[in-house]
Amino acid sequence: MPSSKTAMKTAEAAAPKQAKGAHAGAHSLDKIASKYHSRMRTVDATSDSLSEGVVVPALREAIIEGVLAPGSRLSEVQVAKQLNVSRTPMREAFAQLEREGLVTVLPRVGAYVRAVTLRDVEEIYTVRAALECLAVQLALERITTLGTAQLDDVIEAMRVSVDAGDPVGYVEALDRFYTIVMTIADNRTLQDSHAGLIGPVRRLRRIAMARGGRMQASFSQSVKIRDAIVNRSSNVQELMREQLAGACRAALDVLNDASE
The missing domain is CATH 1.20.120.530 (GntR ligand-binding domain-like)
Known part of the structure; x- marks a missing residue:
């Protein structure tokens, strides 16, 4: 993984371009999320279960399918709203997606969809x-x-x-x-x-x-x-x-x- 300073420059350069794309994909992200919410209706929707049952799989699918393009900034507030969840499960979800290599989390900067070279x-x-x-x-x-x-x-x-x-x-x-x-x-x-x-x-x-x-x-x-x-x-x-x-x-x- 690149240094924090290098990764920050890369992410910041990509962010303005991808912010528009992320907004344009909001309806698709909403649709993806609704599918996972439906599966969760019979489950006790605690913060942990929402992270594992809705946020992580919805974002994973959105990234793989290109709804969220490489370089897109993942705002906790905006993404939580699109996924119809509180901000509570977001941080753990971002950490899990970073472990999977799909997201880069930069301290004091935020989370971004990882670009692959x-x-x-x-x-x-x-x-x-x-x-x-x-x-x-x-x-x-x-x-x-x-x-x-x-x-x-x-x-x-x-x-x-x-x-x-x-x-x-x-x-x-x-x-x-x-x-x-x-x-x-x-x-x-x-x-x-x-x-x-x-x-x-x-x-x-x-x-x-x-x-x-x-x-x-x-x-x-x-x-x-x-x-x-x-x-x-x-x-x-x-x-x-x-x-x-x-x-x-x-x-x-x-x-x-x-x-x-």
């Missing part, structure tokens, strides 16, 4: 390759009948999304695929380290999956990884490296196209 993508996928190759190797060693069933269920969900041409549903299912692999690997330190890497590239991955052929290529490779884990094949790490190499290229293409 070409270097960020290259570094993230380099570390992901190390962690996820370890994860699939551990999963191969620890796979159970239950784990196989979970992988089969998520692969079917991915297949349905591919057939429907639904990149949003596909990315959600792909996230579940990685979560299941991490669960089967059964290493909490690995899981915690991996969780903070996915956030920054989620929006890029969402855009990339809408492009011709990327979703099908990702799915085909995921099926190979599933088969290698279940059948305890020695090439499982190589397959994961191939998957991540393709994902990295796709994310870099999205950033390069955006800069043109």
